[in-house]
Amino acid sequence: MARSTERPAAGTPLLQVRDVAVQFQTMDGPVHAVEAVDFDLNAGETLAIVGESGSGKSTTAMATIGLLPGNGIVTSGTIMFEGQNIVGAPESIMRTIRGRSIGLVPQDPMSNLNPVSKVGTQIAETLLAHGLATRKTVDQKVIETLEAAGLPNAAERAKQYPHEFSGGMRQRALIAIGLACNPKLLIADEPTSALDVTVQKTILDQLQRMTSELGTALMLITHDLGLAAERASRVIVMHRGRIVEQGSARQILEDPQQPYTQALVRAAPSVAAVRLRPEAFKRPDAAALTPVAVTEREVEASPVDIAADAAAKPVDNIVEIENLTKTFKVRGKKEDFAAVQDVSLSIPRGETVAIVGESGSGKTTTARMLLKVIEPSSGTIRYEGQDVTALKGAELKDFRQKVQPIFQDPYSSLNPMFTIGKLIEEPLSFYKRGSAKERTARVRKLLDDVALPSSMMSRYPAELSGGQRQRVAIARALALEPELIVCDEPVSALDVLVQEQILTLLRDLQREYGLSYLFISHDLAVVRLISDYVCVMKDGQLVEAATSEEIFTNPRDPYTRRLLASIPGNELDIAV
Incomplete structure (x- = not known):
């Protein structure tokens, strides 16, 4: 033509x-x-x-x-x-x-x-x-x-x-x-x-x-x-x-x-997210919540450090991170690149702490240090009072059972040669949890929890949509009944209805089992729904930290305000 x-x-x-x-x-x-x-x-x-x-x-x-x-x-x-x-x-x-x-x-x-x-x-x-x-x-x-x-x-x-x-x-x-x-x-x-x-x-x-x-x-x-x-x-x-x-x-x-x-x-969490908060996500004492053991210093035009202050309120913290720093060698340059600089935060037991920021802000690097996937250059990470960086052998194996990840890209984190059933059963088999029959029953229950039919057990990751693969990754993370789940963009590949299902599932599991979450996301609307506390990172530094309500209704740092202003549809009046 x-x-x-x-x-x-x-x-x-x-x-x-x-x-x-x-x-x-x-x-x-x-x-x-x-x-x-x-x-x-x-x-x-x-x-x-x-x-x-x-x-x-x-x-x-x-x-x-x-x-x-x-x-x-x-x-x-x-x-x-x-x-x-x-x-x-x-x-x-x-x-x-x-x-x-x-x-x-x-x-x-x-x-x-x-x-x-x-x-x-x-x-x-x-x-x-x-x-x-x-x-x-x-x-x-x-x-x-x-x-x-x-x-x-x-x-x-x-x-x-x-x-x-x-x-x-x-x-x-x-x-x-x-x-x-x-x-x-x-x-x-x-x-x-x-x-x-x-x-x-x-x-x-x-x-x-x-x-x-x-x-x-x-x-x-x-x-x-x-x-x-x-x-x-x-x-x-x-x-x-x-x-x-x-x-x-x-x-x-x-x-x-x-x-x-x-x-x-x-x-849809991204439509008028600052004003919409479904009843399922509301906390009755939301107004009374205080920041997660942090002291907010005077915010200036440039980024500032926000240090942990455990004395602010007695809190049972499952994770305490102090002065965490990670630098990387850069080929062809004399100076190291500081991906994370002097970050301090805590995760209270049974709560959700979100880390938000642009790509390259250091949020995923912080999460990977907590998972002990990479080692920090300096600073401490304590899980249940134990120094994570010093864990070895049986202690490290036990830590891996209690702390599970959900990564952003489900396709790269799922073995393409395994069936869905085997992928979810693998951690159960590795840690010798139950008999073969009990493990199969557990896999069926996990698939049901993430709204997938048991018929999926015989299929392979390549046969699933992106959203279905992400649900499989979530089911696998839940298999060992962990105490802390590190969620790195867990719903970024999902449409709004499945997002709602997964976020509701995560919140229900948290309430039922007392789970704690570190939630990494670039979607501030999702963070608004799921988080109790929010930490805002920029250029490897923590620039603001407070309750979710405080961050979204009264942001103090100009960078936080710019992030919130970028949410699509945040000024719409939506009928619900």
């Missing part, structure tokens, strides 16, 4: 989807993933498609660009792009449309950027493939494209590999590739789900600015209702492959009509 040089006027239908159905052929027979989907997307418009995992939103987007898996097919309906039906179009035609007329920003930058090819080379391939640059001009075009995507020092960045970029920079590189050919339609599939709120805002601002300047229509696939309300003019809500509601963003989110949409809004 020849690409028109003129763009449709704003408000003119660029994409018309009519009665589209998508089917996947599986070993168990056909699966109807999308049915009777019908919508328009106008030139220059931003349309958000929201729904839980498996609702069909990404499948709808991939059908639009002709990138369904080999076992997927559009079985009925039409997809009209610029007046031409592209359903069943030859691959030769689709290749001229992809990139040049329809751009794509996929979800996971590390899976979608070639790790052995420089970032500039990958952008150059796109430009050359569509005839938008010559061998002589392509290098300059690459630099201009990276600069337009908001990457500083673009000439140097173009020579680097994806692993040398931060998460936010990799996402900007994907945006640069998606917009390199100045497409008329850009599909962004969860473009910021793994990024902290400030980087997320930067990426979305850059994406909005570029699409606005270019007049590009944007199809935004997301499970974040706050983001949808803030960035889209219209919202489509999908459930089990069908559209259940669509309309203006404010109308859908402030006055949802369908029960499913109402459930999504109620479950």
Whole structure:
């Protein structure tokens, strides 16, 4: 299909989807993933498609660009792009449309950027493939494209590999590739789900600015209702492959009509999070809580240390961290890099302490030192009064049973060669907990606890969605009935309904078994719901620490206020 040089006027239908159905052929027979989907997307418009995992939103987007898996097919309906039906179009035609007329920003930058090819080379391939640059001009075009995507020092960045970029920079590189050919339609599939709120805002601002300047229509696939309300003019809500509601963003989110949409809004922690706190998460004595054994010094413009002060209130602390520091050697530099600097905090028994901050703030490094995955450069970590750094042999083995992690990326933390049943049973077998029959029964109970059917036991991680894999990781962490769970972004890959289930599960287990949590998250709305105390980190230092209520209603540090202001949808009035 020849690409028109003129763009449709704003408000003119660029994409018309009519009665589209998508089917996947599986070993168990056909699966109807999308049915009777019908919508328009106008030139220059931003349309958000929201729904839980498996609702069909990404499948709808991939059908639009002709990138369904080999076992997927559009079985009925039409997809009209610029007046031409592209359903069943030859691959030769689709290749001229992809990139040049329809751009794509996929979800996971590390899976979608070639790790052995420089970032500039990958952008150059796109430009050359569509005839938008010559061998002589392509290098300059690459630099201009990276600069337009908001990457500083673009000439140097173009020579680097994806692993040398931060998460936010990799996402900007994907945006640069998606917009390199100045497409008329850009599909962004969860473009910021793994990024902290400030980087997320930067990426979305850059994406909005570029699409606005270019007049590009944007199809935004997301499970974040706050983001949808803030960035889209219209919202489509999908459930089990069908559209259940669509309309203006404010109308859908402030006055949802369908029960499913109402459930999504109620479950969404990132919509008006500062004011919404479901009854299940409320503590009757929330107003009386005091900061977790910390003294707040006078907050100035620069970061300050906040030291532990156990005398402030008698507290039964399961963990006490004092003056913790971790430095790393940096190749080619004389000075060490201080990832964590003089951090002191405590975790009261049966409570949830959250550590928040941007990527690189030191929160995950702090958690890994507590898990004894890495050793601190200085400072002390005491668990139940024992010095964690000195634990060895049987004492260390006992510590590993009592303190369990839930990592951010469930796929990399699950052995792809093990079935789900074996993955969850593995710690029980290693520590010789119960008979084989009892362990199997325990695995079934854990799967039920995290809302997965027992039939999952025979499946492998690759056969599960990201959200399902995360639930398996949580079930495995709970297997040994630990006293402390270190949760490193445990719900970042989950849609809002599953998030609510997992957060409710974590809180219920805490109340039932007296569990303590160290909760690492970039999602401040989730932290608002789950945490009793919040510690804010910046550049390896603790800049503010107080109760959750105090942090979210009366933040003292400018950095904390900036984090809170970046929460998508935090100014919306939502009907619940």
